[in-house]
Amino acid sequence: MRIFVAGATGVIGRRLVPLLVAQGHEVTALSRRASALPGVETVTGDVYDAAGLREVVAAARPEVVMHQLTDLTARDFAANLRIRREGTRNLVDAALAAGVRRVISQSIAWAYEPGDGLATESTPLDVDAPDASRRGSVGAVAALEEMTAEAPEWVALRYGMLYGPDTWYTKGGAMADAAAAGQLPTGPDITSFLHVDDAAAAAVSALTWPSGPVNIVDNTPAAASDWVPSFAQSVGAPPPSAPPSPRTPWARGATNGHARTTLGWVPTHPTWQSGFYA
Template sequence: MRIFLAGASGAIGRRTVPALLGQGHEVVGLTRSKDSADRIEALGAAAVVGDVYDAEALTQAVRAVRPDVVMHQLTDLGSGDRAANAKVRVVGTRNLVDAAKAAGVRRIVAQSIAWAYEPGDEPAVEDTPLDLHGAPDRVATVEGIAALEMAVAELPEWVVLRYGTLYGPGTWYERGGLMAQLAQAGHVPANADVSSFVHVDDAASAAVAALSWPSGPVNVCDDEPAAGHEWVPVFCAAVGASEPTRADAERTGWARGADNRYARKELDWVPGRPSWRDGFTRA
């Protein structure tokens, strides 16, 4: 297949490109800079320099490639600016979906998140509603996710990859990354909030597998949702931070983690790092 990969130079994209090529697919990666384009081409793919916010140019680029599948791995997390990342999810996705439609593309695979679900007592499954009625700062994030997922579902075939919290090279959760820096400054308390993690290599493997998955959302995370009381001390040790402060407040309702049984049991996707427990130490 010919794949148009938006976000090919990102943490997941850099791993997805060689995995797609290894399966015999043709890949054209969209990126914003010439330097990133050079890195994509060094991996063996073709590259297009463009701006996802330039709708007309993006449509022309996708039409020129004539892909079988559009893959959306766009983020804007380098500076920690959540507003910029929300804009990518809303505006960037809208433009990418419209470009795919104009090019006659039937299938899209898109990155989403696994912590946008409404509050509950158990790890969330795929049909759990999104949390559109929470605090204003959280709703802004979830509304961006809802807009992304609704836009993607306009294509005849679509898969939304609801990734757990990404860790590993190129993410906030690596030695020297944003969360490591916060941990070293004592600003990552070990609390009761539950998270689900996924290593970037496993995120990439799911993106490749999703080329043949049925339409719908899929939780892509490891096997062990865990409270911060458990994972934060392990993460701090892995990145050279001091033992964290324990916070005994009750769990935030939406911080419930996500259940990966659908991916495992129905789609035969198995994470290479089944738990953050050893994943952090060999990230």
């Protein structure tokens, strides 16, 4: 299968591309900077250059386009919102113009509206959130998924909070620094985590999944009061000292029931409880 991967040098992309190559797929990798990836054709391009992007996608003649684009290296959340809106628009347009059959995009599992219990794929997104910052963030996620769904076949991978090598949640990462400074509060807010290797593996599996959004999270959503002390210990930080945070209504976690029972996806790291120490 011919696959075009946008974001091939990102945290997930660097793990995804070798998995695709190992399965015998013909991969074209998009990078903003000239760089060679083993076993694939690497093309240089800018997702904000709509015309140029159309040219490189058309030249690759892909059957599938994978959208793993983010812009969070400098924790620039505005840049990440822009790539979700403008970058996705240009990438999907290029895919449709090239006759691509399937688009698989990276989304998130914490954009759901407030409520009791874990969110499922049918839970509405929090597009009318009263907080302007969250409303803008969720709006960009909703736009990304709506554009992805313009393809004849599509999957929006609603990833949990990524942890593991090269993420914020690892030794030397941003959240490890926050834990060391005693700035990670405990409390009742629920997080659904996901090891970065499982994120890449799910993207490969999505090549054959039916169209729709899918929660890709581990089996154990947890309150900050449970996971923060464990994470701090795993990165060599002292026990948490920040006061507990009040309940955030939308921080409800998500369930992977659809991915596990319907699609047959099984995470290699089923829970953060062991995954933090892996």
